[in-house]
Amino acid sequence: MTNPIETRLAALGLTLPDAPAPLAAYVPFVRTGDLLHVSGQVSSDADGLILGQLGKDLDVEAGQKAAARCALSLLAQVKAACDGDLSRLVRVVKLNAFVNSTADFTDQPAVVNGASNLLGEVLGEAGKHARSAVGVAQLPFGVAVEIDGIFQLS
Structure with a gap:
């Protein structure tokens, strides 16, 4: 049976990728109580890693994607x-976002809106969250964005 989150993803024309395997020595997530801490997810799509530096190689719109x-x-x-059951997701608590940026690029919050807006569209009120958006000189493998998160589960 399809849950409301899966239905909303489909209505938006979105599909979840397979949960990415860790790219180094860490676990993809840790649950403690009703909180799930998800390790940083780097920007990637069906073609592979999304590489580049905001302010040099990519504009804000590409960063949002x-x-x-x-x-x-x-x-x-x-x-x-959640063993495949997204209906156990109660809310997004917090995102920590890192944007690969040139020294003079200051639109990191606009870039991270790409993630925040998507979560809001998919989850509604449960997608509203606290957030940090930080510019960094480089990210692993040269990716454009990395985001980790804390989620509340039932």
């Missing part, structure tokens, strides 16, 4: 942590 892809990977990890 990369951030939205991170959000889909976060949801894929939540689904994996």
Whole structure:
């Protein structure tokens, strides 16, 4: 049976990727009580990693698309942590976002809106969250965006 989150994803024309495997020595998520801490998800799509630096190689719109892809990977990890049952997701609590940026690029919050807006569209009120958006000189593998998150589960 399809749950409301899966129905909303389909209505938006979105599909979750398979939960990405860790790219180094860590676990994809840790649950403690009703909180799920999901490790950083790097920007990637069906073609592979989304690479580049905001302010040099990518504009804000491209960064927003990369951030939205991170959000889909976060949801894929939540689904994996819930044994495939996304209906157990109560809300998004917090996102920590890192944007690969040039020294003079200051639109990190606009880039991370790509993830925040997607979660709001998919989850409604449960998608509203606290957030950090930080510019960094480089990210692993040269990806454009990396986002980790905390989620409340039932």
